Amino acid sequence: MKHLQTIQYMGSKQSLLPYIEACLNHYLAAYPLDTPPSTLFDAFAGSGRVSYHFRDRYTVISNDKLAFSKTILSAYLCTPFDTAQQHRCRQWIDILNNLPSTYFSQTDQWFTNTYGWPWNDGKSEDANGVKKVWLHKNSRKIDIIRHQIQVWRDTEEISESDEKVLLLALILGINKVSNVVGHQNGYLKRWCAGAQRDLILELPSIEPRPSSPHIQYVGDIFDILKQVEADIAYFDPPYGTNNKNLSVATRYSSFYHLWNTLVTNTRPTVFGKASKPISTKGYTEPLERNKRQVVIPKFIRLIEEVRSPIVAFSYSNKSLLTAKDFEEVYRLAGCDMNTFRLYITTHETNNQTKLASKGGNWIDRANPNAPLTEYLFIARKDPERYQNTNRTTRPNQSIDIESIPVVDQWLQKDEDYSLPHQTWEYSENEILQIQSV
Numbered sequence: 001m002k003h004l005q006t007i008q009y010m011g012s013k014q015s016l017l018p019y020i021e022a023c024l025n026h027y028l029a030a031y032p033l034d035t036p037p038s039t040l041f042d043a044f045a046g047s048g049r050v051s052y053h054f055r056d057r058y059t060v061i062s063n064d065k066l067a068f069s070k071t072i073l074s075a076y077l078c079t080p081f082d083t084a085q086q087h088r089c090r091q092w093i094d095i096l097n098n099l100p101s102t103y104f105s106q107t108d109q110w111f112t113n114t115y116g117w118p119w120n121d122g123k124s125e126d127a128n129g130v131k132k133v134w135l136h137k138n139s140r141k142i143d144i145i146r147h148q149i150q151v152w153r154d155t156e157e158i159s160e161s162d163e164k165v166l167l168l169a170l171i172l173g174i175n176k177v178s179n180v181v182g183h184q185n186g187y188l189k190r191w192c193a194g195a196q197r198d199l200i201l202e203l204p205s206i207e208p209r210p211s212s213p214h215i216q217y218v219g220d221i222f223d224i225l226k227q228v229e230a231d232i233a234y235f236d237p238p239y240g241t242n243n244k245n246l247s248v249a250t251r252y253s254s255f256y257h258l259w260n261t262l263v264t265n266t267r268p269t270v271f272g273k274a275s276k277p278i279s280t281k282g283y284t285e286p287l288e289r290n291k292r293q294v295v296i297p298k299f300i301r302l303i304e305e306v307r308s309p310i311v312a313f314s315y316s317n318k319s320l321l322t323a324k325d326f327e328e329v330y331r332l333a334g335c336d337m338n339t340f341r342l343y344i345t346t347h348e349t350n351n352q353t354k355l356a357s358k359g360g361n362w363i364d365r366a367n368p369n370a371p372l373t374e375y376l377f378i379a380r381k382d383p384e385r386y387q388n389t390n391r392t393t394r395p396n397q398s399i400d401i402e403s404i405p406v407v408d409q410w411l412q413k414d415e416d417y418s419l420p421h422q423t424w425e426y427s428e429n430e431i432l433q434i435q436s437v
C-alpha cells in the first residue's frame with residue numbers, strides 16, 4: 001500500500017514521513033541506545049500516519065485526545081484481518097450498503113436532522129444560513145448504517161475488531177461525500193461534486209496481522225504520559241502560529257468533530273452555522289492556545305515527564321515558538337544538551353499551515369515570504385533526571401497555566417529568539433547526503 005487510506009488532516013506528516021525516519025536513523029547512529037530501540041510513542045497521533053509508517057520497525061504506542069484517531073489506528077494496526085475476518089467484513093459491508101431505506105424510520109435520524117439537507121437548487125444551507133454536510137440521500141444512509149453497526153455490536157453479532165473495520169469503512173466512505181474542504185469547522189454553501197455522489201462503503205485495505213504488539217490510547221497526553229514507556233517519544237502537537245493577528249491555533253476537536261461524533265455515536269447538543277458540538281464552543285485546548293506562557297511550560301512538562309530516553313519534536317518556523325525557544329525548553333526539561341540536534345527541511349508539506357484560513361482568506365502569516373521550514377528536534381534525556389521524580393514544573397490548580405519561575409523570567413525578557421546558526425542544526429541536504437553514504 002503506498003499511502004495509508006485515512007482522513008485529510010491539518011498538520012498531517014504524510015509527506016514528511018521518509019524525512020522523519022531519515023533524521024531518526026541519523027540521530028540513532030550518532031547517539032545509539034545500549035540496545036536498539038524497539039518502541040515508539042506517537043503521542044499526538046491524529047490521522048495515524050506516523051504510527052502506521054513505523055508499524056513494522058517499532059512497537060508503536062499511539063495516543064490522541066480525539067477518539068477517531070484510536071478507531072482508525074486500531075483498525076489498521078490491531079485487526080488480524082485474516083481470510084475469515086476479511087470474508088466476514090466484506091459480508092457485513094455488503095449488508096450495510098444494501099439496507100432498505102425503510103430502516104431509516106427505525107433510527108433516531110439524528111445525523112439527518114442535524115447535518116442533512118435536500119438538493120435545494122444546489123444550495124446546502126437552510127433559511128437561517130446553517131450549512132449542511134450531506135445530501136439527504138447520504139445522511140439517511142449514515143443514520144441507517146451507524147444504527148445497524150451499533151445494534152450488531154450491542155447484540156455481540158460483530159466483534160470489537162469487526163466494529164473498528166466497519167467504522168473505518170464508514171469514515172472513509174463519508175470522507176468522499178461530505179460538503180467540506182478538508183476540515184469540519186465550516187461547510188461549503190453549495191453542494192460540491194463529491195457531496196452529490198452516493199455513499200458506498202468499501203472494504204478498507206488493511207494488512208493481515210496475526211497478532212499485534214501495537215497499542216492505542218485516547219486521552220489527554222498529560223494523563224497518558226504516565227502509562228507509557230518507550231524508547232523514542234515523538235511529539236507532534238498543535239503548532240500554534242507566530243502570526244500576531246491570530247489568538248488560537250488549529251482547534252482539532254472543533255475542526256474534526258464529525259469523526260468523533262460518528263465513532264462515539266453520541267448526540268451532542270450543537271450550535272452555530274456548522275452545528276458543532278457545544279463542548280467545542282469557545283474551548284481551546286491548552287496546547288492550542290497561542291500563548292507562549294501557556295505552551296512553553298506544557299512542552300517542558302511533556303519532555304520532562306515522558307518515560308523515554310529519546311525525545312523527538314516536530315515543529316515549524318511559522319509556529320508559536322522559535323527554534324531557540326526549543327533549545328531552552330529541552331534544556332529546562334533536563335535533556336543532555338550535548339545531544340540536542342535540530343533537523344530542518346523546507347518541504348512545503350504541512351497542511352496545518354497551508355490550509356489555515358480566517359473569514360475565507362488565507363491567513364497572512366507573520367513571515368509570509370520565508371519558506372515554510374519544518375523542524376525536527378531530538379535530544380537524549382539526562383539519565384539522572386530521567387530516573388529522578390523531581391520536576392521543574394509544578395502543576396497547579398489550573399491545568400491551563402503552569403508556572404515555572406525560570407520560564408517566567410525568561411518570558412519577561414523581550415529577546416530576539418530568531419533562529420541561531422549553531423552546531424546543532426542539520427539541513428535537509430546534509431541529512432540526505434548522510435543517508436546516501
Ligand SMILES: C[S@@+](CC[C@H](N)C(=O)[O-])C[C@H]1O[C@@H](n2cnc3c(N)ncnc32)[C@H](O)[C@@H]1O
Nearest residue numbers: 011012013044045046047065220221236238252
Ligand atoms: C499536528 S496534529 C498531529 C498530526 C499527526 N502526526 C498526523 O500525521 O496526522 C496534533 C494532534 O494533537 C492532538 N492533541 C491536541 N492536544 C492534545 C492533548 N492535550 N492530548 C492529546 N492529544 C492532543 C490533536 O487532536 C491533533 O490530532
